[in-house]
Amino acid sequence: MPDDLNWAIGGEAGDGIASTGKIFAQALSRAGRHVLTSKDFASRIRGGYTAYKVRTSVDRVESVVDRLDVLIALTERTIDENMDELHEGSVIIYDGDRTTMQDLEIPEGMIGLDVPLKGLAEDAGGAIMANVVALGAACAVADFPIENLDESLTKRFKDKGSAIVENNKEAARLGQEYVEEEYDYDFDYDLETTDNDYVLLNGNEALGMGALAAGCRFYAGYPITPATSIMEYLIGRIDDYGGKVVQAEDELSAINMALGAARAGARSMTATSGAGIDLMTETFGLVAQSETPLVITDVQRSGPSTGMPTKQEQGDLNMALYGGHGEVPRFVVAPTTVSQCFWKAIEAFNLAEKYSTPVFLVSDLALSVTEQTFEPSTFDMDAVEIDRGKVVDEEDIDTWLDEQGRFQPHFPTADGVSPRAFPGTEDGAHMTTGLEHDALGRRTEDQEIRVEQVDKRERKVQTAREQEDWSPREFGEPDADTLVISWGSNEGAIREGMDILEEEGIDIRLLSVPYLHPRPDLSDAIEAAETTIVVECNATGQFADLIEHDVLERVNRINKYTGVRFKADELAEDIEDAIAEPQEAAQ
């Protein structure tokens, strides 16, 4: 009996799709099942098709797939939108009493369950609970114990009072009973529960949680999809730790506020996407030139311009690597999974402070909205280490004063890292500027000093290159003929794709690269492989270009820029094609 179930609820934006889906996902997670959720949504608030999809299994799930087993269709369009993923035996739950659904035709081979969602909801206390009735119906189909749904409903509605909770439980039960009584199908599904204890969260939540764990105390941002939920997460919580979130008037202001807070000694971050990054670019150079530790998060979406705000893309790599005029020393770190959003955020703050340098934390839409289950220990707070770098205080400030007793914030040390004195430190008063400056921070155009300071700033990156571990994450067969290289959120889909390929006898070695600058040296791996394939969600292959540049060798490319993330089964096919026809990989 298949245990890997793909479930979705779809309808019009404003129908409560996301919250209903989330209740189901949480019920599964609390029942000890692994869950991975994804959302189809359009860039509008009301109207327009939207869906919340849940894939669940007792085993870990890393990717969405092209298959839909159970669909709650609140509109007819929901069925059309998902036609490609529906298959023979798929179950469609709908309310035939709805005027728009009366002429609904269930496609050949699929099972339509006409459930009076609204009517049963009214019986339970109010039409508003129609979606919950549908969840109960889904429990019947999936043979999933409704008690787990009850728990999830309690969590969701407990603030509204016990009557509301009870009504919702009743609504779910009516839905379940209706299906059990009216339809005597022997459905294919039987969702086991386990004793496992999981948490369910998305990449932006993990990233925000990482920032808090790392001691981030100041965040300034301006709302933009898909970065906003980082701000929304922090705003409710950062105050508990003595911090503050400010909604700035624009991104120019946001990054400059974050810079100011960082200069005052706070661990500070701003996050945005696409167009917001463009506005912030002006200040990248100032951050680097003034040697201010700052984490700048870009949750990528489809560009250019306003592009497709709710769609996936990894098109900002070049911007992260090269954005800003002049030459801007920086680190570029890109989490590859939801849990890595947590760990890389912590690392980003440490790198920023250890080297007094901007760190671009480059995430993407798929990571930001995907919710996934984890053992709580995945986010082991005891393992969080904080390294604030060379902060000087009253005791050791003397070491960094010149003969006249002036603090030297840009002293050209051997490792390139200069001391930091937080404002308020006695004898530490100093100037920083975006202008070229001497060790004291004073403006200069002296050629020697200019060269010395440029070298010093670049030396920090060199030092980090040597001192830190920039290894890629490695999966699969180390000796496989085919090497797949990826960055960002594609890791999960590739890993599942590899399982599919393995069944066909194709072994693959995967290097998932979370560090884009500095980045690991992949030349040995590329040389050892017969075929190298770079997978990324963009049209031009920005990462593939980098790799070719690094190793002076042509690589194969799989690029996707439809606005939709990779799926495991589709990737497996593309990889097979690329192996068969090297250099002409699927575009």
Next chain:
Amino acid sequence: MSSDVRFVDFKSDKQPTWCPGCGDFGTMNGMMKALAETGNDPDNTFVVAGIGCSGKIGTYMHSYALHGVHGRALPVGTGVKLANPDLEVMVAGGDGDGYSIGSGHFIHAVRRNVDMSYVVMDNRIYGLTKGQASPTSREDFETSTSPDGTNMPPVNPLALALAAGATFIAQSFSSDSQRHTEIVKQAIEHDGFGFVNTYSPCVTFNDVDTYDYFRDTIVDLGEEDHDPHDREAAKRKILEGDKEYMGVIYQDDDSVPFEEREGVDQNMSEIPDGAPDDAMDLVREFY
């Protein structure tokens, strides 16, 4: 904070490269005096400056300072102050810096009412880029980029501030050292955003808004029967627009700064060595 701090302690050993006679000398001296006389010292003071001749001020002063990019000094000051409310934060810039490229930030900084002071050296011209029209330039003022005048009314910064809900609006004149210092002191002492527009003549590019012009026309509100707590009176003065005023035009004694409203009172530079003790609760929240 030591009481024996004098304004020279706020002077850096860098010689200003301003043109001899530039109004910015007087503006800066007044700012340094005001900082010293309000009990600050360089180690607890943070000066943020924009870009322009005016923006060079951070270089010539001795304190913690940041000289940023054009027009963005106010957000930087906001970040500094919120991250460490114990610091005295002063932001400085020019009329181009503050009312043109930075005009959006100006309005929102006024609204936010963070407890810092903002001194704009208004010379009604772009100095550093050698004499183009600024937002406060007169309508008929001919410059290299406005050969027939700007053909636009000048921005009235005081009116902008008033409309945005300012809690402290003042104007001063750099060459009247004593009054300028007093006014900046009041801005520093104000609980909230203390805004001072300072006439700071550019002797090189502006031959209209000169020292003589200001000396002849300026009206000291301190000598007039003006009550700065009377918002209606302030509004009339600001909108009449036929005189150059000096002094505190409006002050709201009930002003509550942003930090206080938002409960921001910690020095955010202090964080634990590892994750906070209750951090596992952050994870459990997703259960």
